[in-house]
Amino acid sequence: MTEETRPRRFVYDGRAEHFSCYGLYDDDVFVCRCGWSGTTKECATEYFESGLQQGECAKCDIHLWLRVVEVTLGEARAAAERGDSRAIRDLPNIERLEAKRQAHLADERRRREEAAERKRQEKRAAYLGDGWPGEG
Numbered sequence: 001m002t003e004e005t006r007p008r009r010f011v012y013d014g015r016a017e018h019f020s021c022y023g024l025y026d027d028d029v030f031v032c033r034c035g036w037s038g039t040t041k042e043c044a045t046e047y048f049e050s051g052l053q054q055g056e057c058a059k060c061d062i063h064l065w066l067r068v069v070e071v072t073l074g075e076a077r078a079a080a081e082r083g084d085s086r087a088i089r090d091l092p093n094i095e096r097l098e099a100k101r102q103a104h105l106a107d108e109r110r111r112r113e114e115a116a117e118r119k120r121q122e123k124r125a126a127y128l129g130d131g132w133p134g135e136g
């Protein structure tokens with residue numbers, strides 16, 4: 001991939017620009033309809049629990065951009081392969097988190113299976129206790 005022209009310039013056209021985590025650069029320039037223009041870093045920002053970050057015009061609060069903060073391992077790897085320094089910096093951390101997440105999921109799966117098995121046995125014991133004809 002060839003190096004894209006930077007800094008990029010986004011002129012507000014009535015809708016916020018949407019970006020993936022690595023799709024937005026600190027030096028991207030946003031031009032608001034009120035006349036204000038500034039870089040990503042100069043925008044007022046807000047984080048949402050849904051994992052989104054919003055950038056607003058520093059002067060009139062119009063939403064200029066929206067970025068997905070959360071990065072998947074695949075996205076980080078792809079960006080790192082493209083030479084994105086942020087992804088290269090983040091990758092070890094993301095890989096560690098992903099390994100943790102996988103371990104946690106496996107743990108949860110095991111607990112769920114154990115709980116289901118316990119329930120089956122309890123049910124069976126209750127049936128047998130009631131004189132219910134058991135299986136087999």
Ligand SMILES: [Zn+2]
Binds near residue numbers: 034035061062
């Ligand atoms: Zn504005």
